Amino acid sequence: MINTEKYYFDTFQVTLDMLESLIAVAMKDGGDYSDLYFENSQMGTMILRDGEVNSAGLHTLYGVGIRVLKGDKTGYAYSESTAWPAMVQAARSAAGIAMAVKRDSIQSASSEAKYHGRPNPAADRYPEKLSWQQCGMADYVTFLKKIDTAVRAKDTRVIKVMASLSYQISDILMFNSLGELKYETRPLGSLSISAIFKQGDRVENNTCGKSLRSGREMLSDNLIEELACEIVKGLDQRFEARRPKGGEMCVVMGAGASGILLHEAMGHAFEADCNRKGQSIFSDKMGKRVCKKGINIIDDATIHGLRGSTNFDDEGVPGQRTCMVEDGVLCSYLHDRISARYYGVPPTGNGRRESFQCMPIPRMRSTYMENGEASAQDIIASVKKGIFVDNFSNGQVDIGVGDFTFYVKSGYLIENGKLTMPIKDTNIIGNGPQALADIEMVANDLIIDEGTWICGKEQQNVPVSCGIPTVLIKKLTIGGE
Amino acid sequence: MMNRLEKTDIQLAEMSLRIALEKGADMARVSLSKSIMDLVGTLNGEVDKVTHNLSMSINIYLFVNQRFGSFSTNRLSPEELESFIIKALDIVRNVEPDSCRQLPDPSRTAQDAQSGLELDLYDERYESIEEEERIKTALKTSVFAQTEGTQEWSLISEEIEYSDSLTDTLTLDTNGLICRHTETSFDFYACMTIQDKNGNKYSGYWWDSTPCLDKLDISSCVPTALRKAIEQIGPKSIDGGKYTMVISNECSAKVVSPLLNALNGYSIQQNNSFLMDSLGKRMFPEGLTITDNCRARGQGGCRLFDSEGVSTKEDSIIEKGVVKKYFINTYMAGKLNMDPTIEDATRPCVLPFPEKGASLPLIMEKCSEGILVTGFNGGNSNSVTGDFSYGIEGFLFREGKIVHPVREMLVTGNFLRLWSNLIAAGDDYRRGTQKQVPTLAFKDVDFSA
Numbered sequence: 001m002i003n004t005e006k007y008y009f010d011t012f013q014v015t016l017d018m019l020e021s022l023i024a025v026a027m028k029d030g031g032d033y034s035d036l037y038f039e040n041s042q043m044g045t046m047i048l049r050d051g052e053v054n055s056a057g058l059h060t061l062y063g064v065g066i067r068v069l070k071g072d073k074t075g076y077a078y079s080e081s082t083a084w085p086a087m088v089q090a091a092r093s094a095a096g097i098a099m100a101v102k103r104d105s106i107q108s109a110s111s112e113a114k115y116h117g118r119p120n121p122a123a124d125r126y127p128e129k130l131s132w133q134q135c136g137m138a139d140y141v142t143f144l145k146k147i148d149t150a151v152r153a154k155d156t157r158v159i160k161v162m163a164s165l166s167y168q169i170s171d172i173l174m175f176n177s178l179g180e181l182k183y184e185t186r187p188l189g190s191l192s193i194s195a196i197f198k199q200g201d202r203v204e205n206n207t208c209g210k211s212l213r214s215g216r217e218m219l220s221d222n223l224i225e226e227l228a229c230e231i232v233k234g235l236d237q238r239f240e241a242r243r244p245k246g247g248e249m250c251v252v253m254g255a256g257a258s259g260i261l262l263h264e265a266m267g268h269a270f271e272a273d274c275n276r277k278g279q280s281i282f283s284d285k286m287g288k289r290v291c292k293k294g295i296n297i298i299d300d301a302t303i304h305g306l307r308g309s310t311n312f313d314d315e316g317v318p319g320q321r322t323c324m325v326e327d328g329v330l331c332s333y334l335h336d337r338i339s340a341r342y343y344g345v346p347p348t349g350n351g352r353r354e355s356f357q358c359m360p361i362p363r364m365r366s367t368y369m370e371n372g373e374a375s376a377q378d379i380i381a382s383v384k385k386g387i388f389v390d391n392f393s394n395g396q397v398d399i400g401v402g403d404f405t406f407y408v409k410s411g412y413l414i415e416n417g418k419l420t421m422p423i424k425d426t427n428i429i430g431n432g433p434q435a436l437a438d439i440e441m442v443a444n445d446l447i448i449d450e451g452t453w454i455c456g457k458e459q460q461n462v463p464v465s466c467g468i469p470t471v472l473i474k475k476l477t478i479g480g481e
Numbered sequence: 482m483m484n485r486l487e488k489t490d491i492q493l494a495e496m497s498l499r500i501a502l503e504k505g506a507d508m509a510r511v512s513l514s515k516s517i518m519d520l521v522g523t524l525n526g527e528v529d530k531v532t533h534n535l536s537m538s539i540n541i542y543l544f545v546n547q548r549f550g551s552f553s554t555n556r557l558s559p560e561e562l563e564s565f566i567i568k569a570l571d572i573v574r575n576v577e578p579d580s581c582r583q584l585p586d587p588s589r590t591a592q593d594a595q596s597g598l599e600l601d602l603y604d605e606r607y608e609s610i611e612e613e614e615r616i617k618t619a620l621k622t623s624v625f626a627q628t629e630g631t632q633e634w635s636l637i638s639e640e641i642e643y644s645d646s647l648t649d650t651l652t653l654d655t656n657g658l659i660c661r662h663t664e665t666s667f668d669f670y671a672c673m674t675i676q677d678k679n680g681n682k683y684s685g686y687w688w689d690s691t692p693c694l695d696k697l698d699i700s701s702c703v704p705t706a707l708r709k710a711i712e713q714i715g716p717k718s719i720d721g722g723k724y725t726m727v728i729s730n731e732c733s734a735k736v737v738s739p740l741l742n743a744l745n746g747y748s749i750q751q752n753n754s755f756l757m758d759s760l761g762k763r764m765f766p767e768g769l770t771i772t773d774n775c776r777a778r779g780q781g782g783c784r785l786f787d788s789e790g791v792s793t794k795e796d797s798i799i800e801k802g803v804v805k806k807y808f809i810n811t812y813m814a815g816k817l818n819m820d821p822t823i824e825d826a827t828r829p830c831v832l833p834f835p836e837k838g839a840s841l842p843l844i845m846e847k848c849s850e851g852i853l854v855t856g857f858n859g860g861n862s863n864s865v866t867g868d869f870s871y872g873i874e875g876f877l878f879r880e881g882k883i884v885h886p887v888r889e890m891l892v893t894g895n896f897l898r899l900w901s902n903l904i905a906a907g908d909d910y911r912r913g914t915q916k917q918v919p920t921l922a923f924k925d926v927d928f929s930a
Binding site: 061078278283359 | 521524527528529530531532533534535536537538548549550551552553554555556565568569571572573575576577578579582612616637638640674676680681682683684713721751752753816858859860861862863864865866868869870871872874888889890891892893894927928929930
């Protein structure tokens with residue numbers, strides 16, 4: 001949502017003159033670039049447990065982060081007040097970087113503005129059609145109770161349902177020493193459900209969720225039905241499921257949430273800060289083939305309403321679609337302003353931060369692979385022995401070595417081209433460059449998952465999205481007993 | 482102590498309680514927290530970032546006609562706070578009533594945390610550290626310029642961070658609770674990335690953390706991080722199968738945390754625990770004892786009270802394999818119809834087994850051969866079954882000595898079975914960690930490769 005310039009100036013009790021003066025204070029000790037990031041966030045939470053919505057909350061975060069760059073060195077401080085003396089004190093702290101670095105070793109930043117003009121409301125990627133804050137609590141209580149009823153109606157084995165609804169509305173105002181002024185309001189709604197099931201003396205659990213940059217309009221009877229179906233999906237198989245025999249095998253990753261593969265196996269290693277420091281396994285692979293011809297991997301801020309989408313990143317750079325791998329060749333890292341300057345390329349709009357209390361660093365947005373030409377059925381049919389996976393909880397990567405893992409909540413064995421025994425609770429490990437090179441088939445069924453994906457890096461969490469068509473990977477290592 | 486909460490801040494907390502009652506709350510608790518952190522990061526021997534963070538926020542817990550809500554804000558002017566509390570009360574009035582929502586009984590709350598300084602976790606030297614000193618500290622152990630490497634490896638990057646922080650928290654409630662905790666922390670971190678002759682990259686890191694500046698060990702972080710990077714050169718794939726697993730003290734808490742989570746009242750009440758109905762029962766081998774050493778003076782992570790203000794107690798969580806305690810806060814006590822304890826383990830400690838004095842080399846020697854795990858890479862566990870699967874980083878060892886690093890391996894099993902195969906627990910606790918878990922050894926663990 002994009003409001004008027006005056007709305008944001010009023011929210012933060014500042015004027016354009018004040019912003020310019022504050023930048024002047026920040027640059028006074030010799031910095032060559034500075035930016036201001038104002039944030040006013042309201043987060044509402046409601047929890048249903050044991051059939052009752054008996055807990056709610058509201059959390060406010062307000063302040064301004066001030067960054068000063070001297071070459072690629074950073075000084076950062078923030079103020080939780082936008083009163084002039086408090087902001088000046090923070091600006092002086094951030095300015096200290098200019099004094100702390102060796103002047104002769106630093107390449108100065110460009111002083112030319114690139115992103116002219118004010119934000120265009122017509123180009124907004126996440127309008128809030130129904131306001132989260134103007135809906136009363138009673139409305140949310142009713143909605144959450146409907147979820148409880150819907151999930152319990154789906155299966156008699158449900159013994160516990162917990163549902164958590166949260167929304168965040170963030171007013172953001174950005175200004176920098178190039179004179180670029182950007183502002184917007186970011187809505188983010190999230191609904192998570194967890195359930196416990198009992199069959200005889202066996203107990204199982206499952207979770208699912210939906211998160212969008214959207215207003216209250218995302219909450220609908222259709223969403224309740226969708227999530228209620230999802231949480232009980234495959235329940236019979238889950239009670240039958242066993243651990244597979246561990247070891248190396250062929251893996252078919254189903255469309256959608258399997259995009260975690262791209263996030264962990266390559267996305268983090270493509271973030272340019274670790275490449276700038278020479279730490280990534282992909283540091284010397286720019287322009288080289290990293291996977292089969294025909295494969296395109298994208299990090300995209302432009303898809304309306306996705307959790308990973310942005311109008312502007314947290315450095316005021318317009319959200320954009322960045323092709324990281326084109327026709328199998330590595331063609332772009334994910335840049336913030338610092339790494340873009342280091343590599344001599346335009347920033348890609350990946351400078352993101354958790355809040356004004358953190359400095360921006362290169363982060364993914366919505367990461368996915370474009371469609372191939374195979375069908376999911378053909379891919380499964382081509383596998384003599386392997387596993388099919390499509391339900392995950394978390395992943396991790398060691399950027400230097402390139403080893404990544406992700407945890408599979410459920411899937412199936414594939415035997416002679418058919419899905420057979422259900423499997424669950426196993427971790428998969430592989431090496432990023434090898435796994436990329438081992439992608440043998442790509443289907444034409446791309447799904448971008450709308451789950452509540454959170455990416456953690458350097459103690460900062462940001463919302464992201466991921467997606468993939470069904471793919472066949474020649475070999476990964478599966479955990480088993 | 483000029484950076485701690487001031488009298489006017491404390492008055493703000495008191496005022497919040499007063500407003501909550503005046504505007505309709507039956508009961509309320511507030512927790513006002515101030516934290517300051519300064520950090521200097523270096524990259525390859527040069528200052529890379531300098532940050533200064535100062536935050537103050539208030540958490541407000543409101544109880545109205547058996548209804549409950551939790552709120553927080555960092556907008557702390559009296560006018561803003563008052564309107565925030567009025568808004569918060571309006572939200573609470575619209576949730577459903579739950580008679581279990583109560584403040585803790587005053588007899589259970591801490592009476593010995595009045596000044597915040599009782600645990601000796603505040604170092605006055607914090608107040609006098611200048612920015613110049615921080616920069617010097619961060620730079621002085623750099624070896625980037627002098628490290629030439631060998632034929633086997635070259636140094637790609639060196640990242641060092643020094644930071645110091647102060648946290649001061651005051652918790653009050655409408656039953657007269659007053660609890661305060663003040664803690665300084667001094668932290669040093671090094672990450673070294675090397676490249677071998679084949680172009681493979683390996684990163685090693687090491688850190689130290691202490692509430693007392695004089696005890697901060699900055700000299701060993703860079704050499705240890707470099708050694709740990711070099712040790713990873715030349716990983717080999719080995720066959721999967723059952724191996725003895727030794728987990729070093731830098732990551733052994735990974736297999737203890739799920740046990741503690743399974744003993745939490747929320748997990749028990751939601752039937753989301755593989756330790757349901759385990760209180761008072763022998764669920765683990767006699768060799769496993771976990772205590773809560775929450776009140777050790779001068780040790781980072783210790784606390785005299787939990788977030789409700791309930792007094793912490795040094796006692797057993799698991800004693801000789803028997804589950805002695807669930808973590809039951811006031812709310813869960815009502816929901817489960819059980820006596821309340823404490824909301825969580827504060828500073829859990831796995832006691833040595835079978836004897837005191839064992840460290841990593843001695844345990845490896847005793848086990849003779851197996852896989853030494855020095856880090857975990859992702860993975861997770863199923864909270865209702867206790868099944869787990871984790872990626873690992875580590876080494877194959879034989880005759881108690883490291884043979885070579887292993888690559889792309891996973892460890893998979895079930896926590897109850899894993900702990901039933903406990904061979905040894907050392908007493909080589911890693912300083913600066915909230916969970917005091919030494920080197921551990923388990924037999925017959927499934928590794929996949």
